[in-house]
Amino acid sequence: MTVSIKDVALKAGVSVATVSRVLGSGPVSDALRARVEEAVAATGYRPNLSARRLRSQHSQTIGLIVSDIRNPFFTAVSRAVEDAAFQAGMRVILCNTDENPDREAMYLRLMQEERVTGLIFAPTRTTLGRLDRAGLDFPVVLIDRSGPSGLYDSVVLDNQQAAAALVGHLHAQGYRRIAGLFGNTSTTAVERHGGYHAAMIEHGLTPDARFVPPYAEAAEAEVAGWLADGSSVVRPDAVMVSNSLLLMGVVKAARKHGLSIPGDLALAGFDNEAWTELVGPGLTVIEQPVHEIGCAAMNLLFERLDVPDRPTRKVVLSGTCVVRGSTAPWEASRV
Amino acid sequence: MTVSIKDVALKAGVSVATVSRVLGSGPVSDALRARVEEAVAATGYRPNLSARRLRSQHSQTIGLIVSDIRNPFFTAVSRAVEDAAFQAGMRVILCNTDENPDREAMYLRLMQEERVTGLIFAPTRTTLGRLDRAGLDFPVVLIDRSGPSGLYDSVVLDNQQAAAALVGHLHAQGYRRIAGLFGNTSTTAVERHGGYHAAMIEHGLTPDARFVPPYAEAAEAEVAGWLADGSSVVRPDAVMVSNSLLLMGVVKAARKHGLSIPGDLALAGFDNEAWTELVGPGLTVIEQPVHEIGCAAMNLLFERLDVPDRPTRKVVLSGTCVVRGSTAPWEASRV
DNA sequence: GTCTGCTGTGGAAACGATTACAAAGACGAC
């Protein structure tokens, strides 16, 4: 049915070894090379990657496991990864786990069965904790989230600094009751909370952090809660949000309950997505160097493939604060 | 180095055939099954998928080629596809082509070399035209875009009807100078233009369609053009936009040039993305049944795998019009 | 003329699984 290298060899009147050498690299005379190429074209031959991989023990495949490709941060990273991979003649298997440790475990098993050349991985907090026991026999580069341990290479944003920058900015603009809203699954949120907490203390303010599931609805409910209680809870006049889904939830809640931004509630978050510019007065956010993060991860991976036993490295990149109307000066927004 | 089925067989004191039967399906006594499972656990054995695929001639892999995963429509579809695939015990190779025919050709070649079980494909107009000559020897289901030919199964939105619905809605709200802004690469845009054109005629209005590259910047420049000319071009009082990137561009231009929505320009588009609810007065859009589209595609694929030579089918789904403030009645918005 | 080395080629052994086939044992039916 399907045409194999044998058929090509037969048609060209050469051995399969010669065909293989023409397709790959190896010494072969011009005359035979021409005959083989003609036979390949005539038969419409396509090499079987499974067979090639089995024999050569090179999968030329890199795995990319992220929590959710719908998160534009990961979308951008994956594009960078894919570009780098194809430049290196490799394929990318993309998996998203929905922050579900079971799915992560399944995908890690798949990566092993596929014998991937390397893996770029944004693990949940749960999986990160047991990653050292996973027994992965290929290089791994962690992105976005990384543990304290130096077991794997990683590339991350300086989350503490970024969160502190947002708090500093809000403080400079005159806000004092600054709440923090964080996701409760990723280590990223933990680090951002660390930066938030430290900065609040440093500025002599009282930290007020909430951890919620990483969905817009959760953030919306949280904000609704502030308004419902009224008496018992001191409503913040600004909120720092640790990811863009939660940010969206806060905006939704503000619209729903008629809160003006920043008049009733100033707002600052993470990830400079296209829509943050368009919503209300524009949203102040930390912009991550998404493309660079993807590139850095691929570089770390290739370098480790080159020198398997060099010490692990952690690349820390800085975000930049994009200031927009959602954090206009406190006095001005009271007028 | 890496442990193979042979090592497991040796450790369990059985033949490789028995190990294979335990892992797959086949008659094997409870005693041996237990010994094999123990050996698998002890050795940390993971089957080699390349070998399995080569021998069994089943790749258990489906390809998904889209123009750009950053397009939330494709993101949602891919999620549905992935879920269905994993439920069927299959893997998904995700490729995005950036609307580039060369990249498409490369990926199609890759699909052949991977011997995929089936392919779900959103082709560019260029590739769609020569798809019949591609000689693909696996089932293909086209999504989002589909040709007139009945060569492949497909699942699409009723684009004519959807575009006509938007025009009808704008007309009912009192708008008369309704421009249309369309991408210039996809057949989707062509169909939506068809619906727009027909509906305009039907309502006794003069069509005013522009085709631009599918980037936000292109839409932004187009709108800027309307304002710059001033005298020569009659500025539309409403615009129908054929995809969400262009929609974003129009919103950006409106903000930049101080156009109020819908006061100066009413706006209606496609794809009910989360941010369309949050921008300005909310944007009126056609919501596509994205999840159903993905599911329908997978169903078509599985049915064709079941009955390879049945006649091709085209599943046409309808969108729903989500009305928001960007298309408030003309009179009201003039007040 | 022999020896060495280099180039191009083919034969055949892997790679790690599945699976066709054969064999061995158990069990009833006669």
Place this chain on the structure above:
DNA sequence: GTCGTCTTTGTAATCGTTTCCACAGCAGAC
């Protein structure tokens, strides 16, 4: 006791490549 049938197991062929090895031919050095 013999025969057929059914279940469980092992042996070996096979999938489509790459790659090791052998070898033929040829050129140059001695």
